[in-house]
Amino acid sequence: MVHNQITLFRVERGLSRKDLAAAVGVNPQTIGFLERGTYNPSVELALKLAAVFGVPVDTLFSLNGFPSLATQIASNANRQKEFEDD
């Protein structure tokens, strides 16, 4: 199964499904299926989505899943704290 963070990036950028769909040339319903993980995109579509958000494909898609947002924030905060301590 391919995991993705499309919803996170889309909401973060303030885009609707319709906007994102128009940007990558698919129908809005397809974005819904992608976000729910019930459809795996082609390489072409994955690259287009990554290009829209300006991130590498493996930031958007993963085979092993992503840590929760809370875990990511906590991890970043710890890194920041360590950096400041040094």
Next chain:
Amino acid sequence: MTNPHEKPVRARPKYILLTPLSAKVLSVVAIGAIYLWFVLKFFLSGDQPALQLAVGVLGLVGFCGSIVMFLCTYGFLANSPVEYLDEREIQNRNAAYVKAYIYATVMLLVGSMASGDIVGWVFSGFEVTLHVVTNFLTLALFTCLIMPATILAWQDKGLDE
């Protein structure tokens, strides 16, 4: 927001908008009515005008339902050129056509068996007349016509937007 890879799906022509649920109901009504029409015709005799009318109406419901199904959202997805569809819709359509092909093959198999001795052996007195063949071909035509759209409607998980 601009994207150099952008290649939007072409604007779609007009078609009858149906929700997944209404398309499912319509497909069951249309296919059920056509099959009932075909089966009940075997039991009709000349002195039952009311029953003849009822069977005729049933056939009409089936045929009209099939036409609406053919012209609805899922009929469009099943029959439109690829430039109107995105990759997921093309994938779904391919899967639907494989199932529709299996249905058509099974139907032709059953039809060819009925024209042989097997059905005559099971149901003594059954005779394949030109009328039966015509009705069977009508049944096959209408059900095969809407089968891809029907399968697409039943495959649709009904996600919003």
